[in-house]
Amino acid sequence: MTYDGFDLTGKTAVITGGNSGIGLGFARAVAAAGADVSIWGTNPDKNAVAITELQAINPSASVIQCDVSSEEQVEESMAAVIERYGRIDACFPNAGVGGSNTKPFHEHSNEDWFSVIDVNLHGVFFTLRAATRQMVAQGEGGTLALTSSGTAIQGSPKGQAYASTKGAMIAMMMGLSVEMARYKITANAIIPGWVETAMTEGAFGYQKFVDNVIPRIPMRRWGQPDDFGAIAVYLMSDASRWHTGDVIKIDGGFSIF
Numbered sequence: 001m002t003y004d005g006f007d008l009t010g011k012t013a014v015i016t017g018g019n020s021g022i023g024l025g026f027a028r029a030v031a032a033a034g035a036d037v038s039i040w041g042t043n044p045d046k047n048a049v050a051i052t053e054l055q056a057i058n059p060s061a062s063v064i065q066c067d068v069s070s071e072e073q074v075e076e077s078m079a080a081v082i083e084r085y086g087r088i089d090a091c092f093p094n095a096g097v098g099g100s101n102t103k104p105f106h107e108h109s110n111e112d113w114f115s116v117i118d119v120n121l122h123g124v125f126f127t128l129r130a131a132t133r134q135m136v137a138q139g140e141g142g143t144l145a146l147t148s149s150g151t152a153i154q155g156s157p158k159g160q161a162y163a164s165t166k167g168a169m170i171a172m173m174m175g176l177s178v179e180m181a182r183y184k185i186t187a188n189a190i191i192p193g194w195v196e197t198a199m200t201e202g203a204f205g206y207q208k209f210v211d212n213v214i215p216r217i218p219m220r221r222w223g224q225p226d227d228f229g230a231i232a233v234y235l236m237s238d239a240s241r242w243h244t245g246d247v248i249k250i251d252g253g254f255s256i257f
């Protein structure tokens with residue numbers, strides 16, 4: 001016997017950065033729970049591999065090549081999702097880039113700064129604006145689940161551009177959770193701990209980093225993309241309709257140790 005509250009049949013999710021890592025972890029789970037899923041990414045090869053895997057879980061899944069830092073591409077992609085599925089019930093602005101974290105702050109160029117802000121902040125704004133426009137028009141509620149980061153609430157040396165976007169995502173989420181409540185749209189942010197993905201490949205390949213960080217994670221392992229499936233299903237489901245404005249840490253205990 002399963003709990004009906006987590007059945008996502010008839011709902012549609014947009015997951016940016018859904019072709020790998022945490023976004024693919026979200027996508028696998030919501031697709032398995034019955035949702036129609038549209039994943040977005042810029043890399044055609046990654047898109048092709050991910051959609052083959054997702055369609056084996058739920059044949060209705062689809063993929064769009066979209067650079068979220070382009071307002072035009074986001075608007076076109078959201079229109080294509082609405083055309084295909086007729087609705088949008090959940091939006092996971094998850095696409096992100098890490099940027100340079102090797103240069104001291106005072107040596108960061110404008111390009112270092114803007115290349116991160118364009119994707120991680122402007123991209124999130126474009127995505128959420130287009131998604132909420134549709135959700136408000138539908139009048140049936142919805143789910144906004146933003147992938148933030150521990151850097152939003154902890155000092156991140158040499159990574160101020162990235163951390164600034166992740167802090168801004170929490171601020172954006174809080175404003176949305178209050179403003180969108182009247183439309184029964186929930187908004188929450190997820191703070192993942194250290195997760196084994198393409199983004200962390202460099203750091204996790206560096207033994208000194210591994211030796212220093214693993215002992216600071218009570219669960220004594222890196223997170224895996226599939227550790228994020230359950231929260232995606234929950235936030236998208238009818239079971240979480242009174243849960244909004246929250247910052248949800250999934251980090252193996254890292255932040256409290």
Ligand code: NAP
Nearest residue numbers: 017020021022041042043067068095096194195197198199
């Ligand atoms: P990942 O596997 O590298 O995923 C990043 C995703 O973003 C990819 O699907 C990538 O697809 C997409 N993307 C990048 N630039 C894009 C753009 N301009 N337009 C559309 N899609 C774009 O790394 P991840 O760790 O899963 O990252 C997912 C999110 O989690 C990010 O927001 C990241 O900041 C956050 N996060 C990660 C960790 C961690 O430890 N891994 C911790 C905290 C937060 P393409 O390459 O095809 O564009």
